Amino acid sequence: MLRIRKVFSLALALFHFPLRFSSNPNPKTLKTQARKSPQIQKSNALINSAGRFGDRRVPAAGPRSRYYPVPVPVPIPEEPSNPDVESICSLLSEPSNRSKDLDFLLKEFKQTLSSDFVLEILKKHRTLGKSKTLEFFSWAGFQLGFRLDDPVVDYMADFLGRRKLFDDLKWLLKAVSSNKGRVSTRTVSICIRFLGRQGRVEEALALFETMESEFNCFPDNLVFNNVLYVLCRKDSTGGFVDVAITIFRRIGHPDVHSYSNLIVGLCRFGRLANAVEVFHQMSVSNLAPTRYAANILIGQLCELGGRNQLIEKVKVKDWRRPFDILVPNIWAKSGIETAVEVLWAITKLGLLPSSHVVNGLVSELCRLGSIEEAIEILKMAENRKMRSIDESYTIVIRVLCGLRRMDEACNLFGRMIFLGLKPKLIVYNSIIHSFCKLGNVAEAQDYFDIMNKRRCEPDCVTYTMLIHANCANRKWEAAYELLMEMVGLGWNPHFGTYNLVNGFLKEYGRLDLSQKLERKMEVENLQAYCKAGKLEAAYDKLSSMLAKGFYPPVYARDAFEQAFRRSGRWKIAQELLARLDQIVSKNSSQA
Template sequence: MRWPIPTAISSTAKAFLHRQFFLKNGIPPSIRLCKLRAFCSSVDYREILRSGLDGIEHDEAVYLFKYMAESRPLPHIIEFNKVLTAIAKMHSYDTVIRLWSIVEKEEDIEISPDIYTCNILVKCFCSCYQPCLALSFLGKMMKLGVEPDVVTDSLLVSGFCRINRNYEALYVVEQMKKMGVAPNVVVYTVLIDGLCRSGLLNEAVKQFGWMEKEGVTPNVFTYTSLISGLCNACKLSEASHLLREMISRNIDPNVVTFTVLIDAYVKAGKFSKFKELRQEMIKMSIDPNVFTYTSVINGLCMHNHVDIAVEAYKDMLSNGCAPNVLTYSTLANGFFKSNMFKKGIELFQEMSDRGVAENIVSRNTLIQGCFQAGKISAAEQLLEKMPAHGLSPNIRSYNIVLAGLFSYGKVKLALGKYEDMQKTRNDLDIVTYTIMIHGMCKDGKADEAYKLFCSLSSYGVEPDDKAYTAMISGLKKNGMLARAHALTRIYQKYKRNRGSI
């Protein structure tokens, strides 16, 4: 049974593929003509593959794959793998999956996949956020005699970690071990990074210990992932210990390693430690990058050291490191919080003069700055004009405006904005509802706020710590003590179930 495409279309597609491919690669007209005449010959696809597939387009690669599948004798699996790899590199993962599913269904196309085919498909499934389908596909391949390797292992672990299904990733590693596939440094690093990102620090530390016992030496990326996890858990001394350990083992930290630590220390207000790390970077000839500087500026602004943040910004410029939109937004936010509205505006103007385009983050920062400066109408106009400036407001944009209106007692405007949001947006989050609860309670509408709180689940949102705190506080301030105490008991049960207490 042949591919289900009409012969005329198939012939046209082949000619199109051939013409486009050789025109792109600059092959002389006489040779192109010979190639065109020989296109349907059995060696034609091999010549195309030998020429390289770097410049091939999506449709051309699909037609080439189909032509190869119709060729007799069938090309070797290595040739099919080349085309599938080219399509995967275009991030057209669904196309790879579709093409291979057609091959599997066609009775007269007997292509024997190898481990490379398997890994290409596993990667495509995982890149489509379908690691379970990748696992199922692997099972099918194993029935055909294809045994997984460490690359398969790393792809599956990465796929499960990407969607925060870390225990499935752990299961994959254990099952692979039983099949004789020992995890390497890549597998362990991906696993540790995924565990740290999901807050499963103890398990990450446990896996770090396992890899050492199994004789797998961690690299700079392994250490950096674990250091990041420790910093996020506010375990800064342990993170610093790991830095010293990796240096003692002649594993050089990179700028990312230092940036993670510097970010944590400046946020914690431990500026002397930041200076030590900066000196260590200088000693190791590691230049800070835009993320390092932005982290420093952010931490300094958090602790109201805007003047020192400005010095860090100047140091950044003098060292030839170009600020990005996040750098400008972070420093501008520091100015706004310190009641330096004019300096914030001037900084955004400097950003524009330097050719750095604004984005949703910088616009949100500017809107918040306007509210902090009491410029309510200007803030609302900045929100309204976003689409005209090529920016699409996100839920944070609206939340900033909603909170700003409530903070200035513009309750009627805030309620009107909330009604508009309900009609035009489907992404209202717990932050939105917490702002509403707090604002209504402050205006003496605690009963309405409580009704909103009780209906959160019907909106597909569950209350968090801030929502509970805002509601309980609002009830108490409005004299509704019995209801406040009852909700407090529910909140304590919620925290126990979550494991916070």
């Protein structure tokens, strides 16, 4: 099978490459030609990193049809695996050899054991299984006196940690160190990280404190970072924050992860002042925190301003009768100001927090009245092409509409359309409501038309605002059309809205339109009752319609009939429908 695969790959190479092969190409010939051709050397590098490509000569984009070669693969034969490794794997996997002693079973391979050889077999753990892998490593370790290279010990530590075999993990470290083997800092960091993931914070800290005395291994930044990760992010009690600060001060040259882990730990347990101080130290070193640490820090500062209102109650106890007084809360403002400072410092370092954090910060700034600063942050997010900033636009536009700063609100609305964002219903309603309050019904109608063109469905609030605004300007025709459209869409208007429009119709002598409006509402209410299964209300509604001389259209009658048939109460509805048929036939005969 391997030979067929090689022949097939060589045939592909002959088809794709304009190279002169011999009549019987072989892998050595291919390697020689690839070594001579710089173009093929480049394609080999691409193959090793990105996989296989097909050979095409693609025309370049532009007015002139120039052709350039796409990197093409050179088939490199697969290196054969070590036959001793395959033999050991087959012996260990054989069911009949499960009860046999490994020392007897593998006695022929004792002389060929080495660290690289052991590592190759350990990488076959999917074939061997967990128990056989552990048995082989124990046997090979005793054969080599546990004087193994770092990659073998690191691999085994990772193998044991992923399977939560922490007792075996401790045995591994002691076995290597007691036999004058070398325990690397990478091995210790792997053990600390896996212990921390399982919540064994004290064990991870104990391993860190004893690594120098027991294993003669001095911590580097990798070990420090893993310890800080465990103490700051995996501890749920908060009792190791001071220990984490002490360990952090022992680091000679802290890196990004050292600072970021400490910032996260301080933020998790409410020590925001210390977290901001650590961030300033980090920015002085021209280091940007991780995005997760930046999100935690800014988010916690925003929540500090949100939890503490601008005005808070203070209890006065010095008097005989204690009482409360209202005082301004400076912490609410200072927390947001610090969050803004951190945001600008982070952006200068080339990092941008998540859109959720930016939205929260913009919301708090608008709540505290710092709208200009919120707009500046919004422009920065737009220039950095941040995703999901439509929520920030929504917040700022609503606040501007509330302050009747319509020019700025409309400009931001235009920016949303230009950026391809889809404004939500609440944005349209805020703009329409503000224009209606200002008496500018024409502008409100324009945004209502934009709303329909952009397929944002209006709701009952949208129609109600426009109807009342048109009635305030005595434009009863437009109000009547909007109300009819609203009822046709299934929105039930408020009683006051209906009376307002109906009053204008009667005032101007349009009793026909008033009657049409009333009939339309009766029919829509009848359909709504039938759809909701409110049969008693539907029966009463149809009876009142017949008493007023309103006869429902065919589709309303069919809905009424189907609703009663589904509920098994068809006999009750049959009498009313028979009465309706008699009235309709009588009126048709008179006509």
